Amino acid sequence: xxxxxxxxxxxxxxxxxxxxxxxxxxxxxxxxxxxxxxxxxxxxxxxxxxxxxxxxxxxxxxxxxxxxxxxxxxxxxxxxxxxxxxxxxxxxxxxxxxxxxxxxxxxxxxxxxxxxxxxxxxxxxxxxxxxxxxxxxxxxxxxxxxxxxxxxxxxxxxxxxxxxxxxxxxxxxxxxxxxxxxxxxxxxxxxxxxxxxxxxxxxxxxxxxxxxxxxxxxxxxxxxxxxxxxxxxxxxxxxxxx
Amino acid sequence: xxxxxxxxxxxxxxxxxxxxxxxxxxxxxxxxxxxxxxxxxxxxxxxxxxxxxxxxxxxxxxxxxxxxxxxxxxxxxxxxxxxxxxxxxxxxxxxxxxxxxxxxxxxxxxxxxxxxxxxxxxxxxxxxxxxxxxxxxxxxxxxxxxxxxxxxxxxxxxxxxxxxxxxxxxxxxxxxxxxxxxxxxxxxxxxxxxxxxxxxxxxxxxxxxxxxxxxxxxxxxxxxxxxxxxxxxxxxxxxxxxxxxxxxxxxxxxxxxxxxxxxxxxxxxxxxxxxxxxxxxxxxxxxx
Numbered sequence: 001x002x003x004x005x006x007x008x009x010x011x012x013x014x015x016x017x018x019x020x021x022x023x024x025x026x027x028x029x030x031x032x033x034x035x036x037x038x039x040x041x042x043x044x045x046x047x048x049x050x051x052x053x054x055x056x057x058x059x060x061x062x063x064x065x066x067x068x069x070x071x072x073x074x075x076x077x078x079x080x081x082x083x084x085x086x087x088x089x090x091x092x093x094x095x096x097x098x099x100x101x102x103x104x105x106x107x108x109x110x111x112x113x114x115x116x117x118x119x120x121x122x123x124x125x126x127x128x129x130x131x132x133x134x135x136x137x138x139x140x141x142x143x144x145x146x147x148x149x150x151x152x153x154x155x156x157x158x159x160x161x162x163x164x165x166x167x168x169x170x171x172x173x174x175x176x177x178x179x180x181x182x183x184x185x186x187x188x189x190x191x192x193x194x195x196x197x198x199x200x201x202x203x204x205x206x207x208x209x210x211x212x213x214x215x216x217x218x219x220x221x222x223x224x225x226x227x228x229x230x231x232x233x234x235x236x237x238x239x240x241x242x
Numbered sequence: 243x244x245x246x247x248x249x250x251x252x253x254x255x256x257x258x259x260x261x262x263x264x265x266x267x268x269x270x271x272x273x274x275x276x277x278x279x280x281x282x283x284x285x286x287x288x289x290x291x292x293x294x295x296x297x298x299x300x301x302x303x304x305x306x307x308x309x310x311x312x313x314x315x316x317x318x319x320x321x322x323x324x325x326x327x328x329x330x331x332x333x334x335x336x337x338x339x340x341x342x343x344x345x346x347x348x349x350x351x352x353x354x355x356x357x358x359x360x361x362x363x364x365x366x367x368x369x370x371x372x373x374x375x376x377x378x379x380x381x382x383x384x385x386x387x388x389x390x391x392x393x394x395x396x397x398x399x400x401x402x403x404x405x406x407x408x409x410x411x412x413x414x415x416x417x418x419x420x421x422x423x424x425x426x427x428x429x430x431x432x433x434x435x436x437x438x439x440x441x442x443x444x445x446x447x448x449x450x451x452x453x454x455x456x457x458x459x460x461x462x463x464x465x466x467x468x469x470x471x472x473x474x475x476x477x478x479x480x481x482x483x484x485x486x487x488x489x490x491x492x493x494x495x496x497x498x499x500x501x502x503x504x505x506x507x508x509x510x511x512x513x514x515x516x517x518x519x520x521x522x523x524x525x526x527x528x529x530x
Contacts, residue, residue: 052403077405084400093271093396094447094456103393107405111386138451138506151400158404 003066004029005162005193006051011060013046020046022217023060032209033184033194037201037227042215044197045085048164051195052077065161078107081160083151085167086144097134097142100150101126104157125156128186130179145176152180156187163187165196169203181207201231247363248472254365254373255468255486258429258438261377263464264384265422266443267457268415271395276326277314277416279436280333281423284310286432287340288424289357294346299357300372304424310336311420315413340432360431360483362472369428376425380418387411392453434487438464441490445497449504449513463493 006028013021021043028034036044049055051062053069053076062069069076081104104125105118126132129149139147148168155163163184169177184194184207198204204211204224211227213219220230269278285303292302310332318325344354365373384391390411393401402408419439426435446459471486478485504513 049403054402074405077403080403082400082403084397084403088399089397090271090395092273092447093392094451094453095392095396096452099392099453100396103389103396103400104404106389106393106401109389114389140451141506154400164403 004063005031005065006034006195007061007063008047008051009061011047011050011062012058013043013050013055014058019216021050021057024214024218025060026212026218026221028193028195028210031188031191031193033188033196033207035204035208035211035224036195036197036214037204037211037231038199038214040199042199044199044214045166047214048082048166048195048197052080052082052164078158079161081155081158081163083148083155083163083165083168085170086147086151091140095139097126097131097137097139097150098122100139101153101157104154107158121159122153122157125153126150128156128183129153143173143176145172148172149176149180149183152183156183160192162193162195165194167198168196169198169200177203201228248476250365250367250370251362251472251482252469253370254362254429255472256465257370257373257377258426259442259464259468260461261380261422262426262435262438263442263460264381264457265418266439266464267446267453267460268384268391268395269419269439270443270447272415274416274419275436275440276329276333277318278419278423278439280314280329280336281307281310281420282426282432282435282439283333283340284336285420285424285427285435286357287336287343289427289432290340290343290347290353293353294343300424300428303357303427304421307420307424308417311416312413315409315416318416319409319412356431357427358431358433359481360427360429360434362429362482362486365428373425373428376421380421383414383418387414391415430483430486434483437487437490438467441494442467445490445494448494448497448501451506455512464490467493 004027006026008024008026011021011024012019024047036047038044046055050057051064051069053073056070064076065079067076101122102114102118105114105122109115109118123132123135126135129152131146131149131153134142134146134150139150142150152165152168168180172180188194196204201211205228208224210222211224212221213227213231219234220227269275285307288303288306289299291306292299314329314332317328347353390406393406394408394411398408422439423432423435426438430438442460442464443456445463446456450456450459467489468486471489472482474480475482475485501513504515507514
C-alpha cells in the first residue's frame with residue numbers, strides 16, 4: 001500500500017465551546033491541486049493550521065505523509081511550504097524581496113549564515129515566479145500580485161513536498177493569478193501536492209483537481225464540475241429561500 | 243588632553259548607542275516600544291528596590307526587568323489582542339512602584355535623579371566592563387538569531403507554520419530588551435532609555451528599505467546623538483542625558499520633515515534628495 005500524502009479523519013475542532021470544524025475527513029493519495037472553498041469563518045484556515053499541528057483538534061487525527069503533526073511537528077512543518085494570507089504580514093519592516101525569499105531557507109539552515117546553495121535555491125524559486133529582476137527591490141514597493149508571487153517563491157525555496165496556500169488569489173491581478181496557477185501546475189508535475197484555500201469558488205475551478213466545499217463541516221467534495229453543480233444548487237435554494 | 247572621565251563617558255556612550263541602535267530596529271519593527279518603556283521604568287523600580295535592601299541597584303534592576311520581560315513575552319504570546327493594554331498597565335504599575343519606593347529612600351533626590359536621568363559623565367571602569375559584557379552578549383545573540391528574528395518580525399504566522407520556535411525567539415528578544423534597558427539606565431537614565439531605543443531606529447527606517455542598512459543607519463544616528471549630546475551638554479553646561487535624548491528625537495523629527503522631499507534610489511537603496519516618487523508619473527513594470 002502506497003503512503004498517503006494527507007489523511008484527515010473525523011477532525012473536530014472547538015474554540016471556547018464553539019465548533020470550528022465538525023467531523024472533517026479527507027484523503028489525498030497522489031500529488032494534485034486540492035482546493036478548500038467556503039465562506040469567511042467556515043474553518044478553512046483552521047483546517048490548514050490543524051494539519052500543520054498549530055491547532056489541537058478536539059477529536060480525530062491527521063497524518064501528513066504518515067507523520068502525526070502533533071507528535072512530530074517540526075518534521076511535518078518542514079515538509080510543507082506555507083503561503084500565509086498577505087494581511088498577516090508586517091509590511092512596516094524594511095525588507096527586500098531577497099530577504100523574504102531567503103526566509104524559506106531559515107528552517108533548513110538553522111543557526112548561522114546562508115550558504116551559497118541557499119542563495120541559489122532562493123534565486124531559482126524567484127525565477128520560477130518570474131520576479132528574479134526584483135531580487136533587490138523593497139518588498140513593499142511591489143503590487144499585491146507580485147507580493148503574493150514572492151511569498152510563493154519563499155514557500156518553493158523550502159523545497160516542500162506539500163504546498164499550502166491561504167487565499168492566494170485575494171486582491172491579486174489576473175496576470176499574477178495566471179502565473180501563480182502555472183507555477184502550481186508545474187509543481188504538481190514535479191510531485192508536489194498543492195492545497196489551497198479560497199472563499200471564491202470561481203478562483204479555483206481552473207486549477208483544482210479536487211474541491212472541498214467547507215462550512216465547518218464538509219458540504220461536498222469531488223471533481224470541480226460536480227462540486228460547482230452542487231454549489232449552484234444550494235445557492236439556488238438559498239436564493240429562493242431569501 | 244581629554245580628561246579620563248570624558249573618555250569613559252564616550253566609551254560608555256558608544257557601547258550603549260550601538261547596542262540600543264541594533265536592538266531598536268527590532269523593537270520598532272515589532273511594535274515593542276511600549277514594552278521597552280515599561281521595562282525601562284521597571285528597571286528604575288528595581289534599582290531603587292535594590293538600593294533600599296542593600297543590593298547592587300543595577301543587579302536589582304536587572305532581576306526585576308528579567309521577571310517582567312518573561313511576563314510581557316508570555317502575555318503577548320498568549321493573548322496578542324490584550325497584550326498592548328496589559329503592557330500599558332504594567333508600565334503604569336512599574337512607574338507607580340518606583341515613585342512609591344523612591345519616597346522611602348533617605349537621599350531621595352540624588353538617588354532618584356541618578357536613576358531617572360543617568361550619569362554618563364560619572365561612569366567608572368567597572369560600569370564600562372558591565373556595559374561591555376551585556377552589550378557583547380546582546381549583539382552576539384542578535385547575530386546568532388538574526389535570520390530568525392527577521393523572519394518572526396516580518397511574518398510570525400509563516401515562521402510558526404514553517405517550523406520555527408516563535409515563542410522561544412520572542413522571549414529571547416524581550417529578554418534582550420530587558421538587559422539593554424538596564425544598562426542604559428547608567429548612561430541616559432530610565433526615562434530616556436526609550437528614546438535611545440526607538441528614535442535612531444525609527445529615523446533610519448524612514449530613509450531606507452533594507453533591513454541591514456536600517457541597522458547601519460540606526461547605529462550612525464545613535465552614535466551621533468550620543469557623542470554630539472555629550473559635547474553640547476559640556477559646552478552649554480546642560481544635563482547630558484537630556485541633550486542626548488533631544489538630539490535623537492530631533493533626528494527623527496527632522497528626517498520626517500525632509501523625507502517627503504526625497505526619492506528612493508535603487509542603486510544605493512536609500513532615500514536621496516530629488517523629486518518624490520509620488521510626484522512622478524506611474525510606471526507599470528512589464529512583469530506584472
